[in-house]
Amino acid sequence: MAVAGFGLFLVAHVAIFRLIELERRFRAMVRIMMAVGCTLLIVHRMTVPDLGFLPHEYTTAGWAVDLLNGLLAYGFLFIGYSMFYFLVDRGFSARMMIEIESSPKRRLQACDIAARYSLEMVLQRRLTEMLEIGRIVRRDSRYCNTGKGRVAAIMFAFVKRFLQLGKGG
């Protein structure tokens, strides 16, 4: 049922993204996921455990653990898909490969990539996204962390330091 639910989510997600011009796309994805998740909960309680075709030995678990398993699988499928989505939508490396592949000679030097996609463009896109989700605010032309942004900055700075991940970015 979790797999079917995730399939339903994918169909709704693609349809909505194609039909409507969305400003906050990920928020829309989360809302679709929640709506389908609630539908799953209802359908789970309304249907028989074997769904009319599953072998008996697969359906002997208690209803609560069955539901928990299903919700976990559905939730993690969504998280996994979100990773893929962010890679497609925001992946810096993916953008570099696309720039190389779409260049006239299908080859570029690092400086050509920098000319096509500048650091200002990279940072401006991130700043706009973080403004939308409330992690930063803009005062005149200066960007500052909000409380939410500060918490994230402190947490990630600790993780970077503790796991020796370097400055990154």
Place this chain on the structure above:
Amino acid sequence: MQGLLAGLLTFSVYFVMQAVVFHWITIARRAVVLVGLWLLCLSVYAPLFRWIPEDDVIWPPPLAAPSDAVTFLSGILLYFFLFMGYAQFVYMAESSVGVRTLIELHAEPENGLTLKELTHRYRYDWMLDRRLKRLVHSGYLVEDSGWYRTTTRGRIVVAIFSWCKGLLRLGPGG
């Protein structure tokens, strides 16, 4: 519940081991170590599964499942999914430009930074070089006298990503 608990416990073992290794050893190929440790810790899953009492001994009937292959596999699936989520988190902490930006802004809590000031804190050549090297190493690009070309593997990824971007109307991205 036996499978879920075994999966959760195995991930806890993995999490602690990975944190200790990354904290004490400077690692060059982090992704390889992350996956290697995950595979190594998979070996403790079966002993943990056997060690946890069967569901009908400790859990009420709605939460009880037989200790069969389905329960065993559900725990492995949980362990896999938790790893995937955690790997994404580590990758984000390591490479995300947005995360780095938040940390740079945190260093200037009073006045913040302008876009221009922020760009001065980055070395774009280093950012690009790091990613290009990673793409060459992973077999998506080849480098020839400073020129980068996509490999067949790279072209397949570009085709898939371009198709997805078109389908979802996502724009050029990056």
